[in-house]
Amino acid sequence: MTDADSHDKTIGKINVTQIKRRIPPLQRQLLELGPLHPGSISEQYNVCGNPGCRCKDPKKPHKHGPYYQLSYTWQGKSSTRFLRPEQVEEMRQKVANYKRLRELMNEWVGLAVERERAERAEEKHHRGD
Numbered sequence: 116m117t118d119a120d121s122h123d124k125t126i127g128k129i130n131v132t133q134i135k136r137r138i139p140p141l142q143r144q145l146l147e148l149g150p151l152h153p154g155s156i157s158e159q160y161n162v163c164g165n166p167g168c169r170c171k172d173p174k175k176p177h178k179h180g181p182y183y184q185l186s187y188t189w190q191g192k193s194s195t196r197f198l199r200p201e202q203v204e205e206m207r208q209k210v211a212n213y214k215r216l217r218e219l220m221n222e223w224v225g226l227a228v229e230r231e232r233a234e235r236a237e238e239k240h241h242r243g244d
């Protein structure tokens with residue numbers, strides 16, 4: 116066996132082992148995620164119906180707001196609703212947790228695909244010897 120052959124084989128074995136090691140921490144992080152919600156929060160500034168209001172000042176309009184809006188799409192249906200100011204911080208955390216969930220899921224699925232590939236490569240290597 117040449118150096119190159121043994122090198123390849125070692126890397127293949129380390130890969131599958133490393134992949135297996137990286138999955139449990141992801142699963143733990145998924146379990147530890149707190150309350151979550153899909154979507155994003157935006158700030159809105161509005162103009163009212165009062166003729167003399169500061170929001171209509173021709174030189175320096177001072178619009179009302181910010182009003183916080185949560186927008187999300189779930190199961191093909193889009194929704195938007197206003198949040199009360201005291202709800203905003205909690206919803207920001209939920210939206211961040213959902214984003215984290217998606218990242219962790221992507222990592223897990225990515226590792227699963229990579230593991231399958233690495234295992235097949237190793238099998239092939241053993242059969243092909």
Ligand SMILES: [Zn+2]
Binds near residue numbers: 162163165
């Ligand atoms: Zn106004």
